[in-house]
Amino acid sequence: GQQLNQSPQSMFIQEGEDVSMNCTSSSIFNTWLWYKQDPGEGPVLLIALYKAGELTSNGRLTAQFGITRKDSFLNISASIPSDVGIYFCAGQSLNAGNMLTFGGGTRLMVKP
Amino acid sequence: GAGVSQTPSNKVTEKGKYVELRCDPISGHTALYWYRQSLGQGPEFLIYFQGTGAADDSGLPNDRFFAVRPEGSVSTLKIQRTERGDSAVYLCASSLDSWNTEAFFGQGTRLTVV
Numbered sequence: 001g002q003q004l005n006q007s008p009q010s011m012f013i014q015e016g017e018d019v020s021m022n023c024t025s026s027s028i029f030n031t032w033l034w035y036k037q038d039p040g041e042g043p044v045l046l047i048a049l050y051k052a053g054e055l056t057s058n059g060r061l062t063a064q065f066g067i068t069r070k071d072s073f074l075n076i077s078a079s080i081p082s083d084v085g086i087y088f089c090a091g092q093s094l095n096a097g098n099m100l101t102f103g104g105g106t107r108l109m110v111k112p
Numbered sequence: 113g114a115g116v117s118q119t120p121s122n123k124v125t126e127k128g129k130y131v132e133l134r135c136d137p138i139s140g141h142t143a144l145y146w147y148r149q150s151l152g153q154g155p156e157f158l159i160y161f162q163g164t165g166a167a168d169d170s171g172l173p174n175d176r177f178f179a180v181r182p183e184g185s186v187s188t189l190k191i192q193r194t195e196r197g198d199s200a201v202y203l204c205a206s207s208l209d210s211w212n213t214e215a216f217f218g219q220g221t222r223l224t225v226v
Contacts, residue, residue, distance in 0.1 A: 004154075006154075031213045033213070033214065033215075035217075040219070041219050041220075042116070042118075042203050042205075042217030042218050042219045042220050043155065043203070043217045044217070045214060045215070045216060045217075048213070048214050088154050088155075090154075092213045097160065097167065097168045098143060098145070098160050098162075098167070098168065098207075098210055098213060099145070099157040099160060099168060099170075099171065100145075100147075100155075100157065100213070100215060101157070102147075102154030102155050102156070103154055104152075104153060104154050105152075105153070105154055
């Protein structure tokens with residue numbers, strides 16, 4: 001089946017630093033989504049991307065849909081302590097209906 | 113409601129028992145999804161409903177798992193003869209319709225089979 005490789009698996013950074021994480025796939029996706037999950041909570045949608053090459057921002061977050069349609073990255077600028085959590089990429093492909101395939105997550109820890 | 117609501121938030125059951133997990137989607141959302149998340153992993157797709165019908169149940173692991181959505185709103189995930197390997201967080205999500213892939217998740221039900 002489809003797999004998404006998300007990296008890094010974890011990051012421990014200083015408050016104020018920028019963060020970058022990415023997802024790669026062996027197959028093409030037509031939608032990429034980025035979610036954040038806090039402990040004991042469900043994933044919360046951060047950014048949705050629909051077109052190859054698309055670059056979208058949401059506050060300090062910026063995400064891009066790779067031109068090959070097989071990758072996406074998420075950047076967080078000037079990190080703050082509340083950015084702590086697990087970030088997941090998710091992709092949706094035309095031949096898989098409406099199901100989302102999730103990456104393994106990137107655990108972000110921010111040192112004040 | 114304002115968001116996707118799942119009950120119970122936690123469920124502990126004995127091996128072999130039957131459990132039901134409930135999901136109340138965002139009002140007006142016609143598409144509903146169930147995912148399962150094991151510790152340290154991303155969510156994995158189980159089943160997708162468009163309205164009352166299961167449009168894709170390819171993620172259900174075996175015939176002990178079944179889900180219904182009789183009136184096109186609330187959905188129930190049913191697990192028969194639970195096994196310890198069924199322990200996980202079961203997440204429900206909804207989206208506006210089948211054309212909209214922006215899925216909004218509930219807080220999940222943590223199922224522990226002992």
